[in-house]
Amino acid sequence: MKIESLRRLRGPNVYLSRPATVARLHLGDLTGVETTDVTGFTERLLRALPGLAEHHCAAGTPGGFVSRLRGGTYFGHVAEHVGIELSQLIGRDVTFGRTVGTGVDGVYDVITECPVDESPESPVPGALLAAAIDLVVRVAAGAGPSTAQLAGPLAGLAALAEREATGPSTRSIIEAARRRGIPVERFDDLSLVRLGWGHRRRMAWAAMTDRTSALGVDIAGDKHVTRRLLDEAGIPVAPGGAAGTGDEAVRILELLGGPVVVKPRNGRHGRAVALHLTTADQVRAAFAAVGGEAVVERQLDGRDYRVLVVAGEVVAAAERVAAHVVGDGQATITELVERVNADPRRGAGHSRVLTRIVVDDAVRRVLARDGRTPESVLARGEVAGLRDTANLSTGGTGRDVTDQVHPDVTRICRRVAALLGLDIAGIDLRLPDVGAPVPPAGAATGAGVIEVNAVPGLRMHLAPVEGRSRDVGDAIVRAMFPGGSDGRIPAVAITGTNGKTTVTRLIAHLLSGSGLRTGTATSDGVTIDGRVVQIADATGPRSAQMVLGDPQVEVAVLETARGGLLRRGLGYDWTDVGVITNITADHLGQDGLTSVEDLAHVKAVVAERVRDGGTLVLNADDPWVRSLADRPRVRADRKRLIWFSLDPQNPVLAEHLSRGGAAYLLHDGWLVQATGARRTPLMRLADVPGAYGGAALHVAANTLAAIAAARALGARPENLADRLGEFDPAADNPGRGTLFRLGDVSLYVDYAHNPAALATTLRTLHRLWGPERCVAAVTLPGDRRDDLLAASAQVLADGLTRVVLYEDEESRGRAPGEVAALVEREMRARRPRLTAVSADGFRAAVTGALDLAAPGEVVLVIYESWGPLRSFLAGLGAVPAGGMPVPAGSAPLPPAAPQVSRQLTGIPIY
Template identity: 40%
Template sequence: MTERPTPDLSILETRVYRGANVWSYDRAIHLVVDLGVLEKFPTNTVPGFTETLLQMLPGLREHSCSRGRRGGFVERLHEGTWLGHVAEHCALALQQVVGHDVRRGKTRMVKGRPGVYNVVYGYIDEQVGLAAGRLAVRLVNHLVEADPEFDWDTSLEEFIRRAQRTAFGPSTQAILDEAVSRDIPWIRLNQYSLVQLGQGVHAKRIRATMTSATSAIAVDIASDKDLTTTLLGAAGLPVPKQESVRTVEQCVRAAQRIGYPVVVKPLDGNHGRGVCLDLQDEAEVREAYEVARAESRRGVLIVESLITGKDYRCLIIDGKVAAIAERVPASVTGDGTSSVEQLVDDANADPRRGVGHEKVLTRIKVDAAAVELVREQGFEMSDVPPAGTMVKLALTGNMSTGGISIDRTFEAHPENVEIAEEAARMVGLDIAGIDFICPDITEPVRETGGAICEVNAAPGFRMHTHPTIGEPQFIAKPVVDMLFPPGAQSRIPIVAVTGTNGKTTTSRMISHIFKGMGRKVGMTSTDGVVIDERLLIRSDASGPRSARMVLQNPRVDFAVFEVARGGILREGLGYERNDVAVVLNVQPDHLGLRGIDTVEQLADVKAVLVEAVPRDGHAVLNADDPLVRDMRRRCSGQVVWISMEEPGSEVRDMIDAHCRRGGKALVLNSSERGEMIVVKHGPREMQLAWTHLLPATFNGRARMNVQNVLAAAAAAFAAGAPLHDIRQGLRTFSTNYYLSPGRLNEVEVNGVNVIVDYCHNAPGMRALGDFVDRVGDSMAGSHELARPSRIGVIATAGDRRDQDMRELGEIAAQHFDVVIVREDAQLRGRERGDVSALVTEGVRSAMAEGSRCKQVEVVLDEIEAVRHAMSRANRGDLVVICVDKHGEVMTELENWSPHAQAGSGVSADAPAADPDYVPSEA
């Protein structure tokens, strides 16, 4: 029996990248999809698939795909392409239907998993992008085999409505488009219209057309129409006569005092709701009172004299008129054959009209007030007005009630412009909408009898950016000019640090250098988020969410991000670009997780930081690591090399050639006096510091910290720090617990030398072991009677591969006399005892081959392992504790009595042994 296609396309996994990632330079959605049996059926083998798809999504005809020309994707469909690729293009086309201009996408097979594909495509709104992916998959399955429960038109309409609910309004979108055109970054702060423009100390906020500079008092004044009219009148500006009332009787009496015709409206209304115009007698006033009262939040109404004329909106931005629009109330014009109701339906069928502010025009709403207004003009909704007769359906010209706008920006009389600008200044609004009623805006209102009837805070931009008649005005430009004047900065410098080992220490060094320069540094690391030396969050904060937290903080003027592999794979970088990227090393760690199985794939992940460097940025790369060295090809900016190799080596020859071309590098030059860090920039060489004089290097013995110093100095140099500030920062940075908790902290407990470090993988243990050997050798020379013992407390995370855990044990056995194996509190999918068994297996394997270690013990609990190690140590011994919870470990060390028994190394009040302690066979 011949196999036939069945709707098997399914989504296995969904990821949202909110910044640069391994797939794209910009944010993207990543779907892992399984084609099932459809892997055997490309599009040209499914009858009618392509034709029906193009009918449903005609926008696909514009897709170029890999052909690079219009219609390229249609060619691929006819030739035969796989349905995961089709889902990618459908997701893009669906977003384009709702006005999102996204074109980036790619589909690649998951290595080693036939029929499973990575589908990656761009997005503007996260929720819309995810919904587009889900609907695309459902559509593809429906075209393979019709689903009776799937209605395309209904599903598409629901998708469009969802997109409209989450989309920015026309005003906000106009400002964002202008900001993007100026390379000003933005962050959406909620699901509505609250947006941050800029980063850190340069950040400004907008909500629709209100800005962080908008005065709350001015908004309150504009919301109080009575107070607004009083202030404007006191300034000599033309305003109508008015009174505020609370009861219907007060309303009637006020109308009599002012003189008919009058207007009744809510004191705190907006969008023209509850406004009743041209009231001619007491009966109409009483009726209008109920209408206006229903729209008032505080129960206070305004009665004012009726000013006749056309309705104009003057938009004032930063004290200057930016645009003027004539607002025409919702109306229809008779054609001699259609009823009023039919004419309204025809008007609402205009694709430019939508619900609320979702489109450039709002649908005309036929309510009781509209029906009554039509009746007052001598028609019923079912009547056919004569051709050319205009029938009003609203008295006010608000766009939100279905009105249209005509641009009059360059027609207004200069005196009217001056009056509008003065009104905005009197109220105190940075962005204001001044409503004029006058016969003609081209004539002075003081002569024609016009007046200002209202001042609006947060005025809508739609009538100016998308006028029904006339040229659109680019009013977002003066708004952005006001928030970010020419030459003003919107970004803060970002230094991002990655690598298998050394990220946290290097990030802390860079932060310390710039902190000494007076900068307000925001730093993220595996220990938490630090803002200007204050720890705000204590957790692993090396991911994109923590980075966004720093960029939102208004105190930060310099950012240092530790970027881990997991965050890049999970969500991308979380920001657009980094001015300086630092890559320390790429070594086998975390392999076998999230599709990263080789060290070369891990290097591709780390290289995302290098790809996020702009043309005027820098990438600090470790030339001694071949995988890092290869990343230079991915950098759009300048490369700054660091190296610990000796002059004359192949790496140093490459660096010298790089500097002869004007490049930058930091290297070590050895002499009889020690190692000197040298800054090379073109033909110049500048001495920075002796390594043995920098506290973090332990007299040059901590080679991993020598490398970290080189990287930190290179990053600071690339970011513009003067050499004397870099030198001072490095000289004052030490690995004490207060500056670098959990990273090579040295303490003395009862004569025992204790090193506390976060070492947790085999490459890190190799570097730590080298340090232990150097320190241990120096200690051995100071003890004549006996060689000091080296005791190591080691562990690793449960999500490492079995061979990585064994390798950790093998390396530790080369450097310690006694190895105590513990486990982390979080086992990461392992059973208790599994990790320690594998590490112990590695130690014993090395012991069998004659390693330094003579005894291995298992104490699963971290604190109990520390207690056991300290109880074994004698004065002069070296204890190295690889920690998980460094704070708890340091507290435990502080609790040990300073009056330990001489020679025994056991505290007089040492705790009892751990019940999980398992002595090993020597």
């Protein structure tokens, strides 16, 4: 049994609304074997992992999975449940799993939930499943380990998961943001997170935000500059100075008198900080340990306090207690440290709310100063300090004192943060009592500010050893998003089989006319505020995140295709508007899709992820789209449903309008907005750019869908007609029904590549030129199933008498010439007298089609890649025609009396 591939679904997907991992699993020797075929398997597995007895499986109650084991189930299913159980045992709380067949014997897809903030590149899911496979194979072979024997591997998996997880500070900010409904995206495996979208987007790296002053960070990082700046402002601080040599450090000691503190000028986390120094030798040794410039300060009396200031307000305060142990009269200090470190709240570094104590040279020096060693036994109740500094990173703890902070302390801390220009600051003070007034600077009271921390740790406030936990993550989020803002910008997602790109571009065009800076992702690339920033198939989650993460964008318009959704999930959690254009046979045989019903299930994710109170725009003329409104998770009662239709008598439309609903429809040649019994004409279809006088009915459907979405996002109805009139298909929607003129021949360029799209395109050309005056240069993608290619070929044969066939440069798994041969064979079977020739590449195909065309005729060009084709046409001298084409030597065919070949009349228009 082995893992063939592993991919991460980073957002909502067809399986669940949270991230998941999909592993392609090959059962190998266990193919066709069930658990009941292996004697004693179930009992050995339950001995190793008794927690499996609580798994529900499909039964919905504890013990369901055990029943499946004893009744006989395949080993891919077993690996799924073992992986989930191992995840639970290391504290990675996931519960969802599913195993589905791929259509190949012994090959399954194992889907398991991932923690929502786990890095998309995390190795943890793969490591867990690999460990699960290893365990299952060993148990099947009769050598299953005991629970005790699993301890080592589980510890390794737990350590890996802990390294990959966010730290407590970052996690508190993420959790606070999610409670507010603010979108959160973690960057790689770092503590860098993006909060919100577009121009409302903010970023945080632990307790540093994108508004944190770089100057303030640098000042706080230089302890000498900080002390001087605060001293000059009248803040009580410890007297001292900077030392570049050991001699300078000793001179400061002689000036101040002992005891003094020596610390790195630019140190962090209490490293190389030495306290209680009274002699020159001690100061020289401490300076040498610093390894660079140092600060020497008089050691202030009192207790250590940390006060957290966020956006000018004190939000938390804690007394910090240095690492220590308390004796029991029997255990050595080393043994007492081991007991303290057994606290599950303690971990390595900053991964948990407390840090493990390490018995190192610094601890030994502190112990030696008090006449102790790590092997000393403390009397019952005797306390042994292990560190001079109270940093949590060296094993210290915190006690919440927020409610005890005196107004004087609050005033000083607010001034300190303002003086350094820090939006978030952790201010360390030595005071006799945080609840007492602080004498002014110069009063020689031995109290004051000892340090200022930019990017302060939040752990002592989130989980104090004593006292109330403070939700400082929420305080930071409130400061970043004042007024209850959720950090979102309006967003619309568009999916379907055909028309997605056109509808996306139309929506963006209409919204930009309202003065909004739009970000758009389509199958041709990403556009920000009207400028193309990336040329690619940008219909997946990464492209969506590119748009949503751009600080210029005020509204996001996202084409969302099947491929990206299935392979990587959605790139967003919710949208305000979802549009489903149509659902027809395409891409079947890919990604496990075998039927149009499967396609509808995938497209439904976009409908399901429209927020409560948002708007769902659906095609009333498409039966599969209509079916989405009945899905439980679409919940039309919680979303505003808007239909669009080319048939004003559509019964779904009629019923919806009778209940006072809203719809957009084509009626008597007009695009009409309907609400209940009210009808508002918006624009004549004949005047819509790209509709070619009304012959291109699919343009009406696309435009109605776009208008519905734009209106839902606030576009004003009185501006729609003017804005639509400004839409230039050749420039704003290139390659989708784009008309060129080359001498006395027209070229109609489109991306149609499935039966429904080809039928729609040919219907348009027949209305304009007639069925006998059309020539075509056609390519079809090789990754379509044979029956879909055959159906496309039959549509072409019904609508054309002269065709030049060529193949995509990317064969998509097909042998050279295979697709063209299949298409030609199917076309000739449908129309034996067809004129069909093959060409090598699109250049030869277009040239050949032009040779077959007579003056006044049209050449349909179906392409693979728009850029190279557009350059080639420009080189030939072809120019955008625009408007209503006029065949040479004849009057234009009136749209009211279209000529349509009989063979096409049964094909639905989309």
